[in-house]
Amino acid sequence: MKFIDKIKEKLSNLVEALSRYPLTVAFLVAAAVINAIAIHQDVDYTSYLLTFVVGAFLGVTLQAAWERFFDKSSFRMATMGLCLVLTLGYFMIVGQYTSTSMETWIRTSVALFALLIAYIWVPVIKSEISFNQSFMAAFKALFNALLFSGVLFIGVTLIISAIDLLLFRVSDKSYLHTLNLVGMLFAPIYFLSLIPIYPGSSDHNRSPVQLEHNREKVRRSCQCPKFLEVLISYIIIPLLSVYTVILIIYLGRNITGNFWTDNRLEPMLVGFAVAVILIYILASSLENKVADWYRKIFPKILVPIVLFQIIASVLRIQETGITHGRYYVIIFGIFAAISGTLMCFMPVRKNGIIAALLIGLAMFSIIPPVDAFTISRANQFARLSDTLVKNNMIQDNIISPNASLSEADKKIISDTVNYLTMMEYTNEISFLGENFDLYEDFYNTFGFYRFEENPYQQDSIYLNLNQQSPIDITDYQTFVVANFYMQDEKMEPLICNFDVNGKNYTLTREKNGEAGALVLTEATGQELMRINMKAVFDHFDTSRGGNYQISKDFMNADEATVSLENDKALISLVAMFLAIEKSESETIYNGDFYVLIQIK
Template sequence: MKLIDKINEKLGGLVAALSRYPVTVIFLVAAAVVNTMAIEQDADYTRYLLTCLVGAFLGFTLQAVWERFFDKTSYRLAAMGLGLLLTLGYFLIVRQDTSTSMETWIRTSVALFALLMAYIWVPAIKSEISFNQSFMATFKAFFNALLFSGVLFAGITLIITAIDLLLFRVSENAYLHTLNIVGILFAPIYFLSLIPIYPGVSDKNRSPEQLEYNREKLARSCQCPRFLEVLISYIIIPLLTVYTVILVIYIARNITGDFWTDNRLEPMLVGFAIAVILIYILASNLENIIAKWYRKIFPKILVPIVIFQIVASALRIQDTGITHGRYYVIIFGVFAAISGILMCFMPVRKNGIIAALLIGFSVFSIIPPVDAFTISRSNQVGRLTETLVDNSMIQDDTVFPNASISEADKKIISDSVNYLAMMEYTSEISFLGKDFDLYQDFYDTFGFYRYEEGPHRYESIYLNLNPQSPIDISGYQTFVVANFYMQDDKMDPTICSFESNGKSYTLVREKTGRIGELVLTETDGQELMRINMQEVFDHFDTSQGGSYQVSKDYMNADEAMFTVENDKAKISMIAIFLAIEKSEVETTYNADFYVLVQIK
């Protein structure tokens, strides 16, 4: 009977969620339909999907506002209308773009995050419940929905697999459709069904029985489970304490050195700040001594560490300029520092102020002209233009190539253009033109090859032969594939043997130097030609001014060819695939070549 009662309660909660959040449910159904069309047609419906998600988030957030502050049905209809109007406005904005850019994705994600935080925070505004309680209820609902959805998806997947193996073939899209229905439709609705109805003005419309049921569900939802209390107090907090000690020791030992330029530390500090604030809010409902100790000590540790992180990130801007990532790191650091100060002085019941701050910073970061993207675009265009002007490379919106500028300026130009191209801003820059292609046009525009350094000074160059490119083999007696891999010491040194004009010849690899050499000899041992493979790889090393000037992705045969000739023979090597991987420790070279040999 208890199992049946539980099932009935869950089903009743799902039905209640449908009537409680009608706008959200409609948009979720629309999102599932859009995803279904995208799966079947293999088309891009991203703008429509994002629009549906925005509508769904607006639906449940405005419903929370109505429940907390209003009681009339007309106001609820007005809130629904406002949500539809805002969703339409969003769609009219994103439909202007020919494609969904990274900027659109990030702006939308930040807006959805702000709406979710507002959904958690609104019920706690001047209410008998605190933000900590509403956050706990949401936290539990999220992981319950995640668990149930994961089990449901796994179960349906096993059933589909069994049918496919034992009965009849099932379309491969069935798995994607299952993930779509469970992830887009079931999981959010089930999540919302677990959220209790919080005390608010709308309680006037409910019967005493409904109010009593809501109070009981609210108490269960906001209570911290014993398992979670043990996990937070006796596992997570001690682990975070050890991690904090390591961070503090590292900062103390490197405060005048690597700390300010170590890119690896930045995400660790941001992750530390997120963990401290999240655990602080979850631990605010706990009364054991470890939780109390954590709430008293960790905010005081958080503030100086975050301030160090803000300063380090600001110093990095001098080298890289402002990007949207750097913008968000700094703005989050400011938020974390303010939150840490507030947590040092205000009671835990006032944690809703932290949520309000987070919502405010999120909205601030996506509204022009102070948003992350307007500022980063302006800064990167400014750095690029200033560097071009300083080197007399631009005049009347025309860029003049110049390979003789300093390496530092080359890197500034490369980094700025890489970022602007990644964010799809180059079409808006007059001196680059609407059709500027980063891979095809960079060298011709600036006169040098772009830097591709990673955060740890790791550079990779990959070249591939266009498989449809014809190869002229007239005049050559032999055509063979040769491989050069630095890590393969067991490779047979003999590439091939062949005959020409009654004589026998051998083509071999010799393991000399860093990469080796390609040697052509007669059978009697007479050497006809020797090619140093370092010279071949350097020919294609674009970062050192190699002669390859078009695309690195699909070379034509004439672009991929390296030829050596003397009075005895001629050898042409055509790179099929070539990789040059550089780090601070070493450079590795690997390649496959077509080798064409002509005996004179």
């Protein structure tokens, strides 16, 4: 009976969520429908999908505001109208573009994150329920929704697979449709069904029985489960403490030199700050010595470490300029520093101030002219323009290629053009032109091959042959493709056998040395020519130091050719694709070559 009662309660909560958030449910249904159409037709409806998702988030947040501060049905209708107007406004902004840019995705994601935090915080503003309690309720609801949705998706997937294997053929798109229905409809609605109605002005419209039911649901939802208390207090906090000790030792031992611009430092410190704040809020409702110790000590540790992170990020700006990523890292650092300071002095019940600060900074970062994208676009454009002007590469809005630049200036030009292309800003730069292609036009425009930042490898080289570039084979008798992938255990030694003037020859590859060898032999086994492939790869290795890779895109055949000869043969290798991947421990050579052979 208890199991049946649980099922009835879950179904009752789902029905209650449907009536509590009608506009949100309508937007979720619309999002699921448009996603299903996109899956079936393989058409991009991203702008519509984002619009419906934004509408759904606005719906729940405005509903929470109505429940907390208003009691009249007319005000509820007004909040729904406001939701529709704001959603329509969003669609008018994103719908004017033919494709959804990275900027749109990030702006939207930040706005949705702010709405989610607002949904957790708004119902408990000046309430008997604290932000810590509402955050706990939302955290539990999210965990349960993900767990149930995951189990449901796996179960339905297994059923579809069984039908496909045992009964009849099922479309491969069935799995995507299942994921769409579970992820777009079931998961968010089930999440909302677990969020209680907090005490507020809308209580005036409810009966005593409903009020008692709501208060009991609030109590159960905001209560920390015993297993979560044990997990936080006796597993997560000790592990975070050990990590903190390691981090402090690392900071103390490496405070000088390249420490401040170390690529590993920034994400390490940001991750630490996120973990400390999240665990602090979850531990705020716990009453044990470990949680109490954590609340007293860790905010004081957080502040100086976050200041390290801010300084490191600002110093990185001197090298890379301002990008939206670094903007957000600094914004988060400011948030974490202020939050840590507040946590040192204010009682845990006031943690709602942290939520308000987070919402404010999130909205600050997406509203022009101080947003991440306006500032980063202007900064990167200025860096590019200043570098071109300094090297006399631009005149009358026309760029003159120049291969003799310093490596530092090449780096700046590469970085800025890479970033502006990634963010789809190059169409706005008159001297690049509307049809500028990073891969095809970079070399011809600037006169050198572009660098790409690569935090995990050093000075890596990547080359691709322009497939439209003609190859002169007039003086050669044999043409074949040879692949050199030294990590491939199944790479066959034999490349080909061929005849020239009635004599048989063999071309093989050997896995000796760092990059292998290409060997030409006669039928008798006599070696005519041996090419150390390391020398071939070294021909293209023009790296300059620092954690940057060089991308040689669409090289012409003459640029991609290495020719070697002796008194018996001439062999030319044209690199179709080539990769020299360098790390601190080893260098990996991989490549595909056209091999042209002339027997003398």
